[in-house]
Amino acid sequence: MGQSTEPEDFGALIRGARCSARLTQAQLGAKCGYSASAISRIEANKLRPEYSAMLRMCEVLAIPPQRMHGFAAPDASAVATVAIRCPSDEEDAVRRRKLLTGALAAGATAIVGGGTASAAAVSGDPTASLEEALFRLPAAEPMALPLLTLQTAAARRAFRAARYRDLGQALPGLLASAEVTREAATGRARQQASGVLARAYVLTAELASKQHSDAAWVAADRALSAARDSGTPVPVGEASRVLAITMRRSGRWSSAVHLLTREAAELDAAEERTAAVRTTLLLTAAYSAATGGDRSMALALLDETEEDVERLPEVPGLFTVEATRAQVDVYRIGALNALGTPDEGVKVVAGLNIDCMPTPERRARAWTDIGRMWHALGDGPQTFAALRRVGLEAPQEVRRPALRALTSDLLYGPARVQGLREFAVRTGALAA
Template identity: 85%
Template sequence: MGTTTGPDVGAIIRGARANARITQSQLGAACGYSASAISRIEANKLRPEHSAMLRMCEVLGIPPERMRGSAVPDGAAVATVTVVGPSDEEDAVRRRKLLTGAIAAGATAVVGSGTASAATSSGDPAAGLEDALFRLPAAEPVALPLLTARTARARKAFRAAHYADLGRTLPGLLATAAATRNAATGHARQQASAVLARGYVLTAELASKQHSDAAWVAADRALSAARDSGSPVPVGEASRVLAITMRRSGSWSSAVHFLTREAAELDAAEQRPAAVRTTLLLTAAYSAATGGNRSTALALLDEAEEDVERLPDVPGLFTVEATRAQVDIYRIGALNALGTPDEGLKVAAGLNIGYMVTPERRARAWTDIARMHHALGDGTQTFAALRRVEQEAPQEVRRPALRALTSNLLYGPARVQGLREFALRTGALPA
C-alpha cells in the first residue's frame, strides 16, 4: 500500500510534544509505548494503532481531525473524530492530570537494557532481555530431555501469565539451549535447534507484551533456529512472532505477505501444521486490520474460521491455540483496529472465554473486549472487562498498554466506581 497524502503526522506529534515540554519517554509512558517507539512515530517510521493515536492527541492537545490522511508508510488514514469537550482551560488542566498519573505509572515501562535484577526493581519483566540477548550468560550443554523440560516450564509460566518468573528464567534458558545446540550434531542438533527456537519465541512474546525492541532480535533468532530444525511447526511459530514485530514497527503489509506465504507452505492435511497455519492466518488478519485493510482482514478471518471448523481440536500448540474462541477474539480485535467496534458486540455476546485453555489467552480476550467497550464510550463495561483481565492474570493488567488504557479511563469524563483503587493496585496510578 502506498503512502497516503496528508499532514506530516510525525512532525505534528513532535511539535506538540516539544511545545508541551514532554520528553519521548514521558509521552511513551502515557500512551503505552517505549521512547524508541515514539522516536520512530515522530520519524514516520511507525504507525501507532488507532486507539494509541487518539490517546496521543488527547495527551498533547492535538485535534484528532488533524491526523486525517496520515502520511505514514503502510498506514491507512486515521478516521476523523469529532470532539465536543470542555473549555481550553479545563482541557489543559485535565491533560496535566492525565500526564501526571500516566507518566508516573508508566515510568518503569519504558524499556531499556539491564539485568534480571533491573527487571525486578523496575517492575518490567522484559527489562533484562535486550542486554541478555547480546551477552548470553555462560552455560554448559545439557541432555536434550532436560532442556526440553526446562523449556516446557518456561512455556507454562508464559501461558499462566507469570511474566516476572519468565523474565528471570529466559536468559539462562537461552544460554543453555544455545550451548546444547552448538555441542550437538545430526538429528540431535536439529532437535536442539527446535527447542532453542521456542525459547526465542517465548522471549519475543514477552518482549512484545512489554513493547521492548528486544522482540526484533528474539524473533529473528527464533526463525533462524527454527529453520535449522527442519521442522515446519517451529518455523510457523517463529514466523508468527517475527510478523508481530513487523506489524508493531508499522510494516503491516509486509507482515501480511510474510504470514500468508508461510501459511501456504504448511501442510493443511496434517493436524499440527494445519493448526499452526490457522494461527498465522489470524495474526495476518489482525495485521491487515491495523493497516485499515478491511477486505483482507475479514477474508483471512473467514479462512481461519473455515480451517477451525474442519479440524479437530489440536491441544498443545506453543503459545496460541487454533480454536473457534480464538478466531472470535481475533475478529473482535480486528474490528477494534478497523474502527468498527460496534460490530464486535455480537461476536462478544456469543463468546465463551472459559473455553480458552490458558490464563494468558483468557486475559488477552478480556483485553480486546475492554478495548471494544472503551472505543464505544462505555466506561462501566470497560472497567468490568479490565477487572476480568486482573482476575485471570494479575501481571497481564500491569502491561504498558493496559496501564495506559486504565489511565485513560481514569482521567476520562465519566466516573467509574472502584476504578481509582484498581489503578493504584495495578500501577496505572502512583501510590
C-alpha cells in the same frame, strides 16, 4: 486499503526492512561496508551513517529512495556521526558489566524460585534483563536435550499462566543453555536442539512484545533462524508469527501479512498439527491487515480461519496460541476494533465463551480486546469490568504498558467509574 504507517526513524526503517529480508546484522553490514555492531548502533539510532551509505542500505533492502526524505540531506557529511551522545568504550564496558551482573543473577534463578531480587523485580519490567542478555548471554554448559526440553516446557507454562516475572528471570539462562547445547550437538541432535532454541526465542519475543521492548526484534529474528535450522515446519511457523507481530508493531503491517500468508501457504493443510499452525498464522495476518485498514483482507482471512476450525478437530498444545473457534472470535473482535467498527464486535462477544479458553494468558487477551471494544464505544463501566476480569485472570497482565494506557484513558475520561482509581494505583497506571 488503509493508509501506510511511516516508521518514526531511520533505525526503525532499516531494522524492519532487514528482518523482512531475512538478513542478519552481519549480512547487511557485509553488503554495506559496516560491521554487525555498527548496524546494531544504526538501528538503535546511535550512529548516523553517511548519506551514500543510507542509499546503499535502501538499495540492498529494496526500500524506495523516497522513503529517505527527512532522514538526511544529499550534501550531508561524508563522515558517519553519532546521533546522540555515545559513551566511550570504557564507559560502555562498565555499564554492560553492571547490567550483565543483573542478567546473570536472573538467569541463575529457577523459573518458580525466589532468591534475591532480580532486575525485573526491582524495575517491575519482566524484560529488564533480556536486552542485555541477548547482547551477551550468561555463561552456560551444554545439557541433555530432554532436560533442556523440560525447561523450555516450564518456561512455556509460565507464559501461558501469565507469570511474566518468572519467565523474564528464567529466559536468559534458558537461552544460554539452549545456545551452547545446540553448538555442541551434531546431526539430528543439532536439529532438535535448534527447535528447542527457536521456541525459547519465541517466548522471549512474545514477552518482549507484550512489554513494548525492542528486544522483540532480536529474539524474533533469532527464533526464525534457529527454527529454519531445525528443519521442522511447526517451529518455523511459530517463529514467523512472532517476527510478523514485531513488524506490525513497527508499522510494517503489509510486510507482516505477506510473511504470514506466505509461510501459511507452505504448511500442509491436511496434517492436523501443521494445519493448526497455519490457522494461527492466518489469524495474526488478519489482525495485521486490520491494523493497516485493509478490511476486505482482514475479514476474508478471518472467514477462512473460521472454516478451518470448523472442519478440523481441535489440536491442543500449540506453543502459545490454539486454533479454536474461541480464538477466531477473539481475533475478530480485535480486528473490528482496529478497523474502527467496534460496534460490530458486540454480537461476537455475546456468543464468546471465554471460560473455555485453556490458559490465563489467552483469557486475559480476550478480556483485553473486549475492554478496548467497550472503551471505543464510550462505555466506561463495561470497560472497567473487562479490565477487572483481565486482572482476575492474569494479575501481571494488567501491568503491561498497553493495559496501563487503557486504564489511564478511562481514568481521565469524562465519566467517573467507581473503583477505577484504586485499580489504577494497584496496577501502576497511577502513582500512589
